[in-house]
Amino acid sequence: MPIIDINNKKVHIQELNKVAKQTVVLIHGMFSNLSVYYFNIAPILAQHFHVVMYDLKSHGMSERVLTGYDLDHMATDLLDLMDHLQLEQVFLVGYSFGGLIALKTAILSPSRIQKLVIMEAPDPQDEKARDIIEEYSKEFLEHYVANFTDTTKVKMGKRQMEKNHRQYEFLFQQTSIKTDMVTEKHFLEDIRHAQLPMPSLLLYGADSNCRPTGEWLKEQINHASLKLIPGDHNIPIQEPTRIAETIVHFFTNIFIKNYG
Template structure:
């Protein structure tokens, strides 16, 4: 990879209390953030939880590793959880230039190797779900179970045109306005009205994004689709999305469910895109129940809490 200009990542703002967390969950110990150099990129990561089973979690575009904190807290007793900031995000290097999905896959595997995760469960949200799909297709022997949250596959022509139009607007227009409009689509009006501090925090975190890095990552999301290959995924897979998610919609979730033999599907009623924020307890419960299994998929099902 050619050397690329970088900017210094900003300090992380304080995050308000999560809006939804299982009553029985306890916050994991406050871990020390660490870094790993992968080529010309410094990746910020943490190890959370007290369990023995390895789990790697990948966030989405414009987000950061703390997006997983509520889920990680609920899973802390059973899992050792690796979270990290994607290149160009959070406290990882703000690398300028074109990103490719295989850059992200390389980063994930380098981190997993570094912390001693020879095989692991893998969960990806949105762009993280695309990265997880790619890793599952290229390196299936590294994974035990796969969790795809609010991600995409098998876009229709109309869906491709819509996301590419957003990409074009992002590349030529006001990028902060793009995120603010997206945030309104990603969370229900009820959640936005009831949790103004959380919304303010999300907007503050967005303001810290590097616009060029955001656009580079969004291009990967907009232009990547493994719909023609996803039926080659063979490990046990859980697919979850919100009933009212416009971008990672239930049609695509059902397409993945039909293509991946024996996969499990859950559609969360009334939820939009940001299920890690608004439905972290439901997501954690689904993940815990699914990841507790061993061996092959038990059979196709549309999980508890699914919509029509």
């Protein structure tokens, strides 16, 4: 279990294909963990890239932290992780609230992001979207168990399930996560004024409540394209192979701006 120390906080990371020349960093959403990528999406990406996954603070096997869930802190956490791993420039993928972290990171340090994939990032101002994402997040544990069982043929025990539930209860009830997310409700306004020079791919579920946000982002980001994937907010679980192959194609092809 690789645990690294960054700014006196323990961060759980997983890496695949360390010898590859180019690196992809994957950011999971709030109330989930890196396993959303680990079993299906990451192995496909690792056929081409060095893949880095990490658990956000208080998620998965990373250290529990009471505060610092706003986008500035979360993006800084990521940049500190990249510094620790000596990653000067990466391909960046963010899912759900992790997509907002990816966008914030690209705004803060655009020179370090070669290409950007935003998957199902919500509008933080949309209270209905926040509630639905919270609902999906609670359902994530069930998907995690099914995925874990199908992939490793080992069923997660009751003790581990209880540990996971305690962890997410801690997040919901004891940390500043909900308050910090609410303070970011106007974050998308920053996108209107941001200069994002890197090619960007927006992946959204065709039936997702977040789809309008993806369509809006396409109009705001100069070098962005939007691709709809069959499914809803849980497309990484519903269509992992399609998503992985789409990301590989995007990262391995030369970007040509559409001036039309």
